[in-house]
Amino acid sequence: MPPNNDGSIEDEALAWLITATSGEMTPQQERSLADWLAQNPAHQQAFAEAQALWQGLGQLQERPFVADNLAKMEVERVSPTNATVHPIKPAYAKRTFPLSQLMLVAACLAMVAVLCPTMTSTLRLWNADYHTATGEQQNVTLADGSSIYMNAASALNQDYSSGQRRIELLAGEAEFKVSKDKSRPFVVVADNQEIKALGTDFVVKITSQGIKVSVVESAVQVSQPGQSSIEPVTVHTGEQLNIPEGQRPEPVAAINLSHASPWRSNRLIFESEPLSQVVEDINRHRPGHVFLSRPALGELRVSGVFNLDEIDSLLDAINKTLPVKSIALGERYVVLY
Template sequence: MMNNDNPEQDNIDQEAAKWVARLNSGSVTGEDRQHFNAWVAQSPAHRQAFFAMRNHWQNLGQAAQQSSTPIPQRTKSGKPWMMVAASVLLVVSLSLAYPRLQDAVLADVMTVTGEHKTLSLEDGSTLQLNTETAVAIDFNPQQRTIRLLHGEAEVIVAHDPSRPLVIVSGHHESRALGTDFSVARIGETCTVTVFESIVQVSDHNNVIGLLKPGEQLQVSDNSQQVIKTAVNLKEANAWRDGKLAFTARPLHSVIAEINRYRPGHLFLLNNKAANRPVSGVFDIAKLDESLVVIADILELRPVQMNGYVLALY
């Protein structure tokens, strides 16, 4: 399954999708089968990923084929299996979206893909929601609680010592001891970034870390992985100005970030390019244009599969 927090597994999943596509392309060669057998024999993870992708394709592929969206003619580059591979990955990704339906029921406020929303809260605080974000707000006389169900939110906190403001994300709480910080919940990871003053991050009343301005903490849901780093604040909150900013960010990470803001789905079908560095400031409203620039710089080819799937290879 696609997992933005595990690039190695993402690479395996993409390879598995490509093998499913090749083996069902009708043009598989004996050499292809030899390479496939060697790849499967390399690791149990390869076998598991292949069977999972094949099952998803068999179970969900029929629905995808019945879509009213016409399939475009293949490009001059040939390799129609790449289109099938992207379709496999898209179907799998769509199947992972259903848990968010529960968030839609629980949320007080949500944003959709590419949307940015600013709220003035009853206590005078300002809450900014990034793309694909859902929050539930619960203010009472003792505490101000914002539950981040998914996505990313930044809050500029109105000072009130008698009522602390806490953002709850999964099993973790970020308590404002100052004024301006953000919390992101993407996949199984909670990321806290501090822009002003101090924020305390805890897990079931156990303090994980105190963050100062310019510091970021990434913690897994089970708190087994905790990473504290310095962060470029201009890059961290560029989304507030409708931008995405990267400095030597690996391409696979850039693609994961772009997928949060762009309708449809972007796939990288060239594993050798996954760790190539990307730097620049890109307009969220013009991401397809930005992708053409990135592809040109990295000598990759963008292929529009249909209205929803774009692949780089």
Template sequence: MKPPMHDDDVLNQAAIWQARLSSDQLTTEQQSKFDIWLNHSEAHLYAWQEINTFWSQLECLSDVDISFIDDFADVIPLPIDNIETPSIQPIHTQIKKTAFLTGRNFSRSLLGMAASMLLMFSVFYTHIPQYFADYHTAPGELRTLVLSDGSQIMLNSDTTLSVDFTQAQRNINLHQGEAYFAVAADNTRPFVVKTTAGQVRALGTEFDIKNRDERVLVTVFEHAVSVSLNTGEVMSHLPQGQQLGFTESSFSKPGAANLARTQSWRKQRIIFQDKPLAEVVAELSHYRAGSIIILDSKTKALSVTGVFDTKDTNIALATIEQTLPVTMTKITEKLVFISAQ
């Protein structure tokens, strides 16, 4: 049985001591205080071991393992006035040139700063759409809207959506996230949901759309929908019980949907069967603030099967740690690293 995940305060203390000890300005008095702290309890000793194991594994990361950092290179900031832009190298460049090059010496203090900057960029970038949307749900929040025509929309966690009803058409823009639609009948005004890859038009009453990353997934619970890609290609009829994935330029092959699994989020559950850990972590990340980062490629491919409660993702992470050969390192509640044992 593995030991439980640590108290954040103890891990934070260990991380602070790790940064101090790596400094060129370390004093004899500070070294003595560290020795007292380290021997204070087994919890301190174990937390210190975890922090050092974490840094040791960072030394072994390849360029492939940290390629996700490039995603932050082209983030466009919001036009907020009175913000001074420091004239320094982008943080992703600093990280790749120093901290993560295998076999090179690196500054652990810089890595700590880089982790903090990564967290800041990830939180900032993923919340850009909410500033322009009519409705937004925070991580872990569900929300039901009743529209002026009587239609209902249930928003999943971490979802942004806008509504634009005109006399000719009922338009919904699902900027990101997932939503379940129960559409009121109105033959004079089509009900159309716009996503990043195309549009879904209701030909009946109930359907689910998941719009995350570049791929959109639509599942029909009652009647049918039609789907048109941004390139103009159209699938005119997707019937009840079917599921379809699509990007801006192509459709996947429609197939029978597992309706219970698809709508499990509405009961604050998510279900996985033989899914890679990377996919599971990506889904869990929508139900908690901050970031969960897997540190090596092999760990990303580990298979996961389970039912997780979205109300407390810490339980899900603890379950994963207990059942897979991985170690969770919580820097804070908003930054978790997963590494191989």
């Protein structure tokens, strides 16, 4: 294999590994790879790291050439002094990336397996009474005249009875404008919390970190059934309650009402918001997926007002204002690292 003039040993190792797992490697290429490995211990180390990366992506289980034949090649390869490097180009894409970048992608692909919902959860969301897709919003008018404004990537179920109007928010975010009916309380259930309307207009948002309840008009009472040690919290107009996952509610905080549901005005507004939450909001509205390579990046703070029709401008702003870089995987997927 000729040296890769615009790359590195890691690039060459990845190129050889791709060839070895292509299912089309010729005997002559096998000998060339053995010779390349024999030339330098650094080649062996880079190839081993590339193999570990590939195994992390699950490819070697489908293409077992390396696992089955690498040991054989180690025995058969000639010494560096007698090695003959055959000028055979491996069958790989014209552009290669440094191993560190591909390891970054591998880490993010692993995140997908962790973060993406299970098939059961996905079916539950799509079988909900009401649901929205990525980038889609929906307005729902209920039988009692109450209105629900659903943000993108959201799902909920409705359960009305003679004694209660109950809504289960399964995922995402919604604003509720409630018609008065003293005989039937209006209750939203989200992430083991019950939000009882004491007025007419409030927003509930489920995130990976917990839930947020913002009141636009009047008040709501938030409680956690089965937790007698946690007192119900009343949230009034212009206030927000944040309840971290598995923790007690934080103190009620004032909120600018324009920040309660800016998506209804086709905007995203952030005021020192953690990057992890910003990425969640981007993924709610942007096709594909944006990944954070390291949890520590999620602690960076973002502020600004952005148009939902120009969501990629938010990614540009992140690149320009924060100590992060990005890798685009096609048009739909972006890795921040």
